Amino acid sequence: MEIYETLSNLRKKLKFTQKEILPDLDPSVYSRIESGKQEIKVNDLKKILDKLSLSPEEVFSMAPLDKEQKDYKALFLHCAQNMHDENKRQELLNYYIKLSDCNKNLRELSNYFAIKSYFAQKWQEIDGVTSEELEEIYQLMLTKTYYQHYDYIIIRNAMRFLEKEEADILIRRIFLSKKEQDLPVDDSSYYILINAATSRIYEKEYSLARKYVQLAKKQDKDRKNLDYRINLRYLENLLDYLTIGDYQYMQRIQEYIHLAKDIGDMYLAEQLTKDIELILNDIPNIKNKNDLPIILMKNN
Numbered sequence: 001m002e003i004y005e006t007l008s009n010l011r012k013k014l015k016f017t018q019k020e021i022l023p024d025l026d027p028s029v030y031s032r033i034e035s036g037k038q039e040i041k042v043n044d045l046k047k048i049l050d051k052l053s054l055s056p057e058e059v060f061s062m063a064p065l066d067k068e069q070k071d072y073k074a075l076f077l078h079c080a081q082n083m084h085d086e087n088k089r090q091e092l093l094n095y096y097i098k099l100s101d102c103n104k105n106l107r108e109l110s111n112y113f114a115i116k117s118y119f120a121q122k123w124q125e126i127d128g129v130t131s132e133e134l135e136e137i138y139q140l141m142l143t144k145t146y147y148q149h150y151d152y153i154i155i156r157n158a159m160r161f162l163e164k165e166e167a168d169i170l171i172r173r174i175f176l177s178k179k180e181q182d183l184p185v186d187d188s189s190y191y192i193l194i195n196a197a198t199s200r201i202y203e204k205e206y207s208l209a210r211k212y213v214q215l216a217k218k219q220d221k222d223r224k225n226l227d228y229r230i231n232l233r234y235l236e237n238l239l240d241y242l243t244i245g246d247y248q249y250m251q252r253i254q255e256y257i258h259l260a261k262d263i264g265d266m267y268l269a270e271q272l273t274k275d276i277e278l279i280l281n282d283i284p285n286i287k288n289k290n291d292l293p294i295i296l297m298k299n300n
Helices: 005-013 029-036 042-052 056-061 067-081 085-098 106-119 131-142 149-158 164-176 186-201 206-216 226-244 246-260 267-280
Strands: none
Touching: 005 029, 005 106, 005 246, 029 085, 056 085, 056 186, 067 085, 067 106, 085 106, 106 131, 131 149, 131 164, 149 267, 164 186, 164 206, 186 206, 186 226, 206 226, 226 246, 226 267
8 A cells, every 4th residue: 555545545534525635636636646646746745634634654654565664574474484583583673672762653553563462472582562552552542533554453463462342342443333334445454353253262252253253254355365264264164163063164174274285375374273273272261461372464
């Protein structure tokens, strides 16, 4: 999502027409700006941001696919899959330390929280998520009038730590409010439901987990996200196995693991296998949610 796409999504979320954003500009010209076919002038950008009540820092932090963010995502995934690469590990740790010592914009907060959420179990240099940090993030998300790409990633990573009542409130705001349902879809939001359902399974809240799975099935209507569909079908069959007990559902789970291997996603296959082992071995009552198992979502 580039800057022009971000501006277009924000305008639609706030229910402005193109003409209302820049009344002095020909609508056809503004349409070309939103489609990325025409450069935007600095003065026009300032007027747009004023109309949307956004600072330049906020809107640029919402555009996720610049080079710096691409490099971070590649580094994060590399470290997750290659734990013994000390050079890359140190590079990510340096970035984490840098974020720890600065006032973070939304994108930086998302990256910082993702690193803590995933690597605290694996690297002693990274502390687990604290209750104070979690409460701050939860309250921040409650103040949002609408949600954007990095909000979704933060909430997705927070699902493992939030109490079920808090998680349910955010899910209702994102997926069940009429305002959000009418807005352009960011597929980063889908994994919120995957993580929420997984967390409820760990807690043996199977009815609530199934509710999230059913809601998740209504997303990705074009069925373009194969990784998401595999995770979803895995959870659906896991719930059926846990609640019905028929071994056919476990056989289907194994088929999805084989499918992940067939498409070359060995990491997902390994993580799903570990997840099943933990659940079937009856996860103990874990008081510190930093100790709950993690499945890496590649678009973290």
